Amino acid sequence: MRSTEQFAIRLVGPGGAGKTTTGAVLADRLGVPFLDLDEEFAARHCDISTCLDAHGYDGYARRNVGLYSALAATMSVRVVALSSGFMTYRDDVHPDYLRCRQRIASSQWTVALLPSLDLETCVAEVVRRQMRRPFARTPEREERVIRERFPVYLGLPVRKVATMRPVGDVVDELLEMIDSCQTSPSPHRP
Numbered sequence: 001m002r003s004t005e006q007f008a009i010r011l012v013g014p015g016g017a018g019k020t021t022t023g024a025v026l027a028d029r030l031g032v033p034f035l036d037l038d039e040e041f042a043a044r045h046c047d048i049s050t051c052l053d054a055h056g057y058d059g060y061a062r063r064n065v066g067l068y069s070a071l072a073a074t075m076s077v078r079v080v081a082l083s084s085g086f087m088t089y090r091d092d093v094h095p096d097y098l099r100c101r102q103r104i105a106s107s108q109w110t111v112a113l114l115p116s117l118d119l120e121t122c123v124a125e126v127v128r129r130q131m132r133r134p135f136a137r138t139p140e141r142e143e144r145v146i147r148e149r150f151p152v153y154l155g156l157p158v159r160k161v162a163t164m165r166p167v168g169d170v171v172d173e174l175l176e177m178i179d180s181c182q183t184s185p186s187p188h189r190p
Contacts, residue, residue, distance in 0.1 A: 008075035009178070010104050012082050013113040013153055014122075014146050016129030018163040018170065019081035022113060026171050027079040030178075036081045041067055058093055061085070065094035072100065088152050108181045110158040111174060117162055119150055125164055 009026065011019040020036050027034035038048060041064055045051060051060045064083055071080075087105070091098055104110050115125035126146040127139050137145070154160065159177060163170050 008072075008109060009079045009174070010082060010107065010110040011080065011113055012087050012104065012110060012156070012158070013084070014126050014149050015084035015142075016126040016133075017084075017113040017115060018167065019084075019113050021167055022163065022170050022174070023079045023081040025167050026174055029171055029175065030079065033078040034081075035071065035075075035078055037064065037068060037071075037083050037086070038081075040071065041083070058090065061089045061093045065089065065097045065100060069094075069096045069100060072103075085149070087156065088149050105156050105158060107158075109178075110156075111177070112153045112156050112158050112160045113163050113170075114150070114153055114160060115162065115164045117154065117160060119147075121164070122150055123147060 009023075011023050013019055020038075023036065024034050041048060041051075044067060045063055046054075048060065051063065055063070064086065068082070068086070082104070087101060089097055089101075114122050115129070116122045123143055123146050127142045130137070130142045131139060161170060161173055
């Protein structure tokens with residue numbers, strides 16, 4: 001049985017990796033709240049596209065890190081889907097960014113979701129999934145973004161989970177990870 005000790009499972013990865021879908025199902029199975037950082041951003045600030053148009057990418061990233069920092073102070077048992085570019089922002093985009101990124105990357109509760117751990121398969125699947133979304137960029141732009149970000153996600157010192165399979169299988173793998181993390185001590189803060 002899973003304990004309800006304090007932890008926040010953070011799901012990172014590119015757009016189209018399945019963070020929101022997986023996160024919602026995982027949170028439901030755990031009986032804990034689910035927080036999608038993109039949805040929270042839109043609710044507290046404005047639509048992400050509107051923010052990008054008004055303030056540029058760095059302005060959006062600065063606000064997003066600020067929001068995450070404020071929310072992180074209150075995170076207890078929950079599942080959080082971070083924005084697709086969160087782990088790829090410029091180091092100086094926000095005064096708290098490097099500390100946040102380090103904490104996320106060093107936590108036993110952080111998981112990088114990628115459609116595939118193979119670059120070409122991941123690129124093709126991300127582009128396919130992103131083209132089904134109403135806010136999608138052009139296929140060429142989506143491909144360029146995932147090619148730039150893939151090595152960042154693959155290089156994070158966190159567990160990587162491939163999501164080109166039924167969401168129930170992905171969630172089962174995450175639940176096994178949670179169980180194993182809760183039974184072994186860790187020097188990392190959740």
